[in-house]
Amino acid sequence: MDRVDVAVIGAGVVGLSVAASVAREGRSLLVMERHESFGQESSSRNSEVIHASIYYPPDSLKGRLCREGNERMYRLCSDHGIPHANTGKLVVAWTEEQAAGLPDLLATARANGARGVRLVEREEIRRLEPRVEALAALHCPTSGVVDSHALMKHFETVARSKGAAFAYGVEAKAIERRDGGFVVRVAEASGEPYEFWTRLLVNCAGLESGRVAALCGIDQDEALYRIHYRKGMYFRAHRKLALYPRMLVYPFPPDRSTVGIHTVPDLAGGMRLGPYDVWSPTIEYGVDASLLDHFVKACRPWLPFLEPEDLQPDMAGIQAKRYGPGEPVRDFVIREESDRGLPGLINLIGIESPGLTASPAIGPYVARMIDEVC
Structure with a gap:
């Protein structure tokens, strides 16, 4: 069975930012995405706005990561020629x-x-x-707009340059806690089954993030992870x-x-x-x-x-x-799940707007969590 140190499920802008921040020499990292390319869902179907962090509760992850992401976004775009205004x-x-x-x-x-x-x-x-x-x-x-495709391509390029591998057209079907890590069973586009072991698993599955958390054994309703x-x-x-x-x-x-x-x-x-x-x-x-x-x-x-x-x-x-009609607005979840008996699992759930703006800050945030776990 193939083994990696870190697996990231989802290659939207958040998963790609995480991969770019977490990848490094001596750490094997795999990014898997069910579509044939990155950013085929929420990351490419939005307003492409760089938000200023004016709507979100000050003690929330949305508020903190949006403000930090705003500052990082302009530096990133300027330094790497990513189209923006x-x-x-x-x-x-x-x-x-x-x-x-x-x-x-x-x-x-x-x-x-x-x-x-x-x-x-x-x-x-x-x-x-x-x-x-x-x-x-x-x-x-400080509000503006950014070319989300160019931003995602930058993150993917950085991750690849640090040794990350990408598997497109691959969907997680089952996840089992085993041998101090996780065995992930996937279906490839051809329908062929495949499984691998990872020490750390980062769920950046966006619209499917609640389902992926459930594959790991988490009750979506009890955890308020249902999407x-x-x-x-x-x-x-x-x-x-x-x-x-x-x-x-x-x-x-x-x-x-x-x-x-x-x-x-x-x-x-x-x-x-x-x-x-x-x-x-x-x-x-x-x-x-x-x-x-x-x-x-x-x-x-x-x-x-x-x-x-x-x-x-x-x-x-x-x-x-993370909420439905008539329910209170809920914050991002970015959480390591040791207290649920799943050490090494990091869930990112409900990363809605301002997720694009926050993405340059979310990657380093998750990288710090992984460094603490490792």
Whole structure:
């Protein structure tokens, strides 16, 4: 039976960052991914936003790793030529009630250490973005966008340069605790069974992370590891592109489970609006064209030039949530499972937004955990 020191299940942006941080000379590492290439699910179907850490509780992993990831992201992109843009962001309020809620959002941002976030009034909003209508806004100067594919390719290249091996088209089917490590049984794309032993196992399986934890013997409901699918749909602007803001523009958050439909400028000069979020029982990526009027109604208060003819259905993505409809919002889980009788298992569960932003910080975070275990 083949043996490795560390196995990482999942080659999304988080699994790739972990691999790049954990791989080193003298440590054998295998990354396995059920798809034929990296980043085929949540990591490539999102807004590609670099968040500033303004929404998350200050004592949460989301808040801490988003802020650290924001700083690491810009250094990483600058040092390695990864396409990105520091656009800045406005979180706009167009009613008095929303404007009254901005100071609380500002307090959260400051508690998280988000740099430079401040309140701006109508006059300054017009100077920053003349075609955006709002009473007040939060200005977040460290927000931006990144080429997620280029970021993932960088992480994969770094991991390979340090000796990591990659197995694509391979899905974990069973996991057994044995001989001080784990035996992982997999099915290859050909259907051929295969198994290997690993000293340490890191679950970065994203949408399937709850299922992988269950393969290891963890009760998903007791541990609050069950994943619920939250589908986000986008429409693309195909005309009047010159009118759209250069900055990211977000609405005042409709509720704690979503940041609302916002502008999504891309690095090629295009513009999307989204996501509109719905709970989904399955992984499917269709976009409901009948939502056009909802998109226009949601965005027209602060994009008054928007017309239904400007938009067409674009794409959808799915986030891995640790909570379902009506349940409280839950934090990331990044946890070594010794106290559950599974030493050497590290689970990363519910790494939803701001997972892309946090990814450059999550890799080193997990690497420190592994160094402690080893």
